Amino acid sequence: DQQVKQNSPSLSVQEGRISILNCDYTNSMFDYFLWYKKYPAEGPTFLISISSIKDKNEDGRFTVFLNKSAKHLSLHIVPSQPGDSAVYFCAAAKGDDMRFGAGTRLTVKP
């Protein structure tokens, strides 16, 4: 019962272009959403989050969009840089419950 799904296991983009990572969730009770970034041999690190009362949150090159009716969120990275190459996990939360997706491996080519 995977309530948070990242259907693209990998994504490759050219440096300078936009990276768009997608995430879908099934439980409409989730009211807080996060993106984490993970480099090899390290733990995930928090990147950006959004509350369900908003539909967009921006932090520098990173923007998260939330479409509650579609139960879909996306992370946009623009411009993409080689240092952005990592695995990105989305997470959805409500109360004490937080669920992670399986991650999308982003490769940014120079």
Added chain:
Amino acid sequence: DTAVSQTPKYLVTQMGNDKSIKCEQNLGHDTMYWYKQDSKKFLKIMFSYNNKELIINETVPNRFSPKSPDKAHLNLHINSLELGDSAVYFCASSQALSYEQFFGPGTRLTVL
């Protein structure tokens, strides 16, 4: 000056053994967690501790037990290890009421 640290980083052991993984955070956080990242790469929460009280316990086998000697430590004890326990285990911490968690580097457990 690591914020969340775990030891050991790698653990290889035989089926049936009992092992522990240690976790320490120096962030002054109130809540600590243990996650298992399985072969399909999903991060699944196993336990969380808030002020020495277990507040989440997902359906994990009772061979797994968290032990918190103080607010800065949450150790994971595993008895009678099985092949299916092979995974990467992450410790994390957060302030109470915050979803923003700080993760340790992970411990790769291999059961032979």
